Amino acid sequence: MDSETDDLYPIAILIDELKNEDIQLRLNSIKRLGTIALALGEERTRSELIPFLHENTDDEDEVLLAMAEELGNFVSHVGGPEYAYTLLVPLETLSTVEETVVRDKAVESLGKVGEVLSEQHTVQYYIPLLKRLAQGEWFTSRVSSCGVFQTAYPRAPPNLRAELRSMFQALCHDETPMVRRSAAQKLGKFAAKIEKEFVKGEIMTLFTELTQDDQDSVRLLAVEGCAAFGKLLDKDDCVQYVLPIVQKFAQDKSWRVRYMVANQLYELCESVGPELAKQDLVPAYVKLLKDNEAEVRIAAAGKVAAMCKLCNNEQSVGQILPVVKELANDGSQHVRAALASVIMGLAPVLGKAATIEQLVPIFLALLKDEWPDVRLNIISKLDHVNQVIGIDLLSQSLLPAIVELAEDKHWRIRLAIIEYIPLLASQLGVAFFDEKLGSLCMGWLQDQVYSIREAASTNLKRLAEEFGSEWAQTHLVPSILGMAKNGNYLYRMTVLTCLALLAPFVSTDVCCNSMLPVVLSAAKDRVPNIKFNVAKLTQSFIPLVGSAVIDSSIRPCLLELNSDPDSDVRFFAGQALATIELQKGA
Known part of the structure; x- marks a missing residue:
């Protein structure tokens, strides 16, 4: 093979493989782009490989996704930041395709490339690309453009920044809900890159408008911006602008919006401070714990321990715990499982007396729950309670339930108990362990399930290390x-x-x-x-x-x-x- 033919060899292979009907072969060839680029060298990668890839963006979504990811890590292969702009052409095309995951990955890669561009190349190539996307005929390009602003804005010269804010404003008012949804989702990240004087004025106006959108899919993504704005704004501004929106969202007619509020509420409480959180947001949180939709209660239940940390004991015991007791008997096993995963964390917050009086009965109820995941979530966090009430009280109140679960019909429950035994043994001491749990540990060696026997063997080794x-x-x-x-x-x-x-x-x-x-x-x-x-x-x-x-x-x-x-x-x-x-x- 002569040298000229040898030079063309990597491209020839790639052409053949990308024309092959076997999608796995095409996918594998895309994942080897870095190797091919090294074989070609930087100049030929820019002049031959990148144009070739741009011409072959009509493929299966899986192949295009791999291409979008590879190009984001291709700056070194084209000659470094000086030539990074050559990657923008295929990425622009990929950011307009129909499949969402491909567009998202292309936008992510556009961000990586944009971060290394010089100001000259940002003005010459990156901002024009952003304008084409933001003003594209198809909604897919406008959706993708929303994620590019956060990279372009801080690198744009001052005389272009007003134009960029105006372009983003147009996207927030776009007639297509998918575009407004993307704008709502990216608004917080965009706001973090903007001068503070514009955040309180222009950006907060856009945020308020998006929170009032007719489409609940837009409003729920705007909720994500609440926590972001809470961190960007001063405390007083946060109370003035963000707090009323959160309180309104907590009672939104769409359960999906309320679900997002339940997920974001703790971060918002941190933004406004504990005093305002206790006064204005805890009542909203209690309502979310009682919501008609199980999905909302699941999200709210998962924040119980975190929210109680913000409150004093009086508020926790008086307002939150009564609802927690109701959730322990909730009709949805998923709600009970979410509660069980965090409720043990309340013990250090409430202290010994309140834990014994208020929490232990809830723990016992959840330990006897018919749903395995509920019991597993309680078992895995028992050490939190032991640190507060001590091993004597723990053994009296919870150990009988643990022994019962050690013979549970669900093997995953038995496995969870085995994994917890060494920690429990170290807290109980040798004498108590031998009396109460020793026979259980030997019995597991003859369990019908292999995973139990294997874990039981490892358990004995860990006990030997301990004792x-x-x-x-x-x-x-x-x-x-x-x-x-x-x-x-x-x-x-x-x-x-x-x-x-x-x-x-x-x-x-x-x-x-x-x-x-x-x-x-x-x-x-x-x-x-x-x-x-x-x-x-x-x-x-x-x-x-x-x-x-x-x-x-x-x-x-x-x-x-x-x-x-x-x-x-x-x-x-x-x-x-x-x-x-x-x-x-x-």
Whole structure:
């Protein structure tokens, strides 16, 4: 192949692949654009590859999405910021396509490219591009333009900024709801880049108009701007402009708008300050907790702990907790699950007395909920309560419910309990743990679900780390060895796993004389899975025992397994023998 043909090779490959009917092949070729650009060099990437990509923007959405993403990271391939403007042409086309995710990614990439342009190139290429998008015939280009202003405005010379604000104002009044929706969504980010004197005047006027739009899809996106404006404006201006809008939105006829308010309310409370939040926004929040729509109650319930932090105990107990008690029995399991995920965080806020009196009954009710996710969310946060009321009260009130859940019919509940056991054990102490939870931990080793048995084995290892070698030798090893002859091979395999995990935590004597013989005897098991697990797990014992034990017990066993009829058994036996040789060499 001559040099000229060789130079064309990457482009030729790309042309062939992009014409292929196989979408996966076309997608893979787009994802290799960086490699192709490196092969071509910066000059040919600018003069050949970028124009070629621009001509091939009529493809499946998945391919175009990958192209839009790749071009955002292409500045170095075209020669750095000096030539970054060459990427704007294909990105402009991609930002006008019908598929939303492609446009969004193209706008994101336009932002990356715009940030590295010089002021000259911003005026010469970027702002004209923005104008074409903002004044495009199709709504898709105008929608995309809304996300470009935040990059263009701070880099534009002062004489062009008024024009840019005027263009954005036109988009806020566009006849197409999708355009107004995009303008409402991007207004807060645009406002963050504008001089402060224009925020209070022009931008707040636009914001107010968008919050009064006939389309609820526009209003709900305007809600997102409330928190953004709350951070941009002075406290007094925030109270004057933003607070009345939030209070109005909290009672909006569209549940989707109220949902957005519930999601944003805590951030707004931070903006106006705790005093005004208590006075003006907490009553609105309580109404959202009682909303007719479950989706709104879900969003509001998820903010319970955060909102109570803003209030004093009197307001929390008097206004919010009565509604929380109702939500604990809500007809929607999703509402109860959202509440359960955060309610434990109320304990540090309310303190010991209020937690015992007000919260513990709610915790117990949610721990007995029929929906598994509700119980899981409570279990995962129990340590928050322990820090406040202490382990004695926790064990008296909540431990019986935890023990009941340890045998729950849903395996994910049992799994969540197992994962929490080491933390609970460290708080309960050895004596209490042995009396109340020890038998549970051993019982999980014979659970019907593999994930439970696996987690139970790891749990015993973590308990050995917590309580020490002597405790593990006394309380764990004898019980585990007693299960070694179980008739179910799955349980016998779990025993082998446990012994391998616990071996580093017991004395050499216990390891060599009690645990290792049981493991090696399993090499004669009739089930091949047991035998190859013996071969695998002996590798855990090799560093823990002396060379005499290896030569007299482990090596003969592995040599026998190395001639087993089963190929998997032979493979793992070979690996273990290789480990022995490596240790001897070291």
